[in-house]
Amino acid sequence: MTTFRFSLITPSYKPDFERCQLLCRSIEKFAQTAINHYIVVDRQDLALFRQLQGAQTHIVTKEEIVPWWIKRLPRVNAWLNFRGLPIRGWILQQIIKLAMAETITDEVLVFIDSDVFFIRPFNLEDIFIQDDKVRLFRIAQRSPFPEYEKTAIELLGIPAIPSNKYIGQIVSWKRDNVLKLHRHIEAVSGKHWIAAVASHWHLSEYVLYGAFVDYILQEQAGHYYDEGAYCLGYWKDVPLSKPQLEEFCQRIQPEHIAVMVSAKAGMTPDDYATSIEEAAYVTNS
Structure with missing residues (x-):
């Protein structure tokens, strides 16, 4: 039986500080196993969020994660991209999630927004692992976002795909699969994966990863599907x-x-x- 290590990843910003504080308190109160929790914020919000830092709570900045050729533009929610068009804040946040696999070493990444908080004891191993496979949230034939699917098709170099829903709360990925996704996008596009992803206006990181698992990795992904809403x-x-x-x-x-x-x-x-x-x-x- 494989033992998995988990990292919770929470993008946040100053207006959501109190909500993020509630999330941190709930993790401390209810988590039944050791969990690394990474809160990703703008550099300008770092001093505020450092109040939440602890033995298992790590505050990192977006500027630490993105490559040198992406720089924040002052006074607007956008980033200068020296290899393409400016990147909107919403797209940059999704790039950050995809890039976290290069920053941490835990095998399972669990994404949880800062407006979420836990309400009862939980064990991530019990919730997200079955027969040494990691949960992937998917509802077959339910996606309402064809524009996200079109982007995934282009980035992955695959034909049209069935419309599956991968977007939800508390979503889990496998780190090694994300790194494989990076390499696959680079092979298809001939660009750094971030440059390729940033060239699209309509993007869902969850749809991109889910389509990669379903249509590229398939049985080698090490995932099982679950429609449950936790x-x-x-x-x-x-x-x-x-x-x-x-x-x-x-x-x-x-x-x-x-x-x-x-x-x-x-x-x-x-x-x-x-x-x-x-x-x-x-x-x-």
């Missing part, structure tokens, strides 16, 4: 009222180990954390 999320663009929060809490199920409340809900962590934790406690009993 995180209950509030995604709506409208503020969350107190009655709506109560209704949301009633939707928490025993299989949910975490909850995501978007900043668009118009609530601070102090507004919702206690209610959600109490509801989770009820589902435990």
Whole structure:
């Protein structure tokens, strides 16, 4: 039986600091095994986020991860790219996730946004490993994003692919597969993989990795598929009222180990954390 080491990876920024702080507290409270947690922020936010640094919580900057030919532009959410067009902040964040495999050595990368927090004890080995294979979230024939699939097809050099959904909360990848993905993109494009990825305006890192696993690596990927939702999320663009929060809490199920409340809900962590934790406690009993 293989023993896997896990790294949680959380991109964040100053407006989400309190949410990220709640996430860190929940990991410390509920994680049943040792986990390295990497929080990736802009250099300008480093001093603020260093408050969260600990024995297993590491704060790294985007500037440390990207190559020298990508530089942040002042006062805008974009990056100068000396090998192509400027890179929007949203695309850069996805490049950062793909690049983390070159920064860390743990075998399994688990991506979790800073607006998520854990609500009950969890063991990543139990959740993400079956028969020495790593969980890959996938719902067959459910993708609503054809533009992301088109980008994956071009970067991977493959024909049209079935429409699968790989986008979710708490997504796990294998580090060695990500490194293989880098090399494959470079072989197809003839460019550094970051330059190739950055040349696209519509990108999903989850769709790109999922398509690579499904149509290039296949049985050699070391993944098993799972449609389970371990995180209950509030995604709506409208503020969350107190009655709506109560209704949301009633939707928490025993299989949910975490909850995501978007900043668009118009609530601070102090507004919702206690209610959600109490509801989770009820589902435990």
